[in-house]
Amino acid sequence: MQARGLLPERVTHNDCKLNNVMLDDVTGQGICVIDLDTVMPGLTLYDFGDMCRTATCPTVEDERDLSKVEMRMEMFEALVGGYLASAGGFLNSMEKDHLVFCAKLITFEIGIRFLADHLVGDRYYKVHRPGHSADRARVQFKMVESFERNEAAMREVVQAQAYREVV
Numbered sequence: 001m002q003a004r005g006l007l008p009e010r011v012t013h014n015d016c017k018l019n020n021v022m023l024d025d026v027t028g029q030g031i032c033v034i035d036l037d038t039v040m041p042g043l044t045l046y047d048f049g050d051m052c053r054t055a056t057c058p059t060v061e062d063e064r065d066l067s068k069v070e071m072r073m074e075m076f077e078a079l080v081g082g083y084l085a086s087a088g089g090f091l092n093s094m095e096k097d098h099l100v101f102c103a104k105l106i107t108f109e110i111g112i113r114f115l116a117d118h119l120v121g122d123r124y125y126k127v128h129r130p131g132h133s134a135d136r137a138r139v140q141f142k143m144v145e146s147f148e149r150n151e152a153a154m155r156e157v158v159q160a161q162a163y164r165e166v167v
Helices: 044-055 073-087 093-097 099-119 132-149 151-162
Strands: 010-012 021-023 030-033 040-042
Touching: 010 044, 040 044, 044 073, 044 099, 044 132, 073 099, 073 151, 093 099, 093 151, 099 132, 099 151, 132 151
Parallel strands: none
Antiparallel strands: 010 040, 021 030
16 A cells, blocks of 8 residues: 555654653643654554554553453544544545554564564563563464454544544
8 A cells, every 4th residue: 555655654653652752740741752763754554553552452561361451442542532633634544544454463563573582582572581572472462352353343433533524
């Protein structure tokens, strides 16, 4: 889709997650985005997908009890609302229509990266115990399953917020 010009290249953060936002201690409001060394041309879908991956998961990234890993729909709704309130005016319909898909795609990709790192002896990610990257991979794959189970509801959220009529 990018090669055909349907998904434009834009300036993206490329490590878009909540811990890269500085928050005001008193109000809890976002002050600024940090960790800007990863900013470069890319696809907005990757940033949104990574935000969904990290923000909708209720557990730590290396949770061993996978029964706790389930995407939080209320957080997804808030992400979509905030994202479209800021970026909805310049995103094209192809970008809006793939917001749900990108959550699954990026989460799956990160899961594969954790698994690959585990299989080659933990050379890339810092680990704190044996099997650490494998546990991280399991959480990502469990999140993909959760996104798939909730896909219809997620699509309804995007459709309702991306294409509502402005009065």
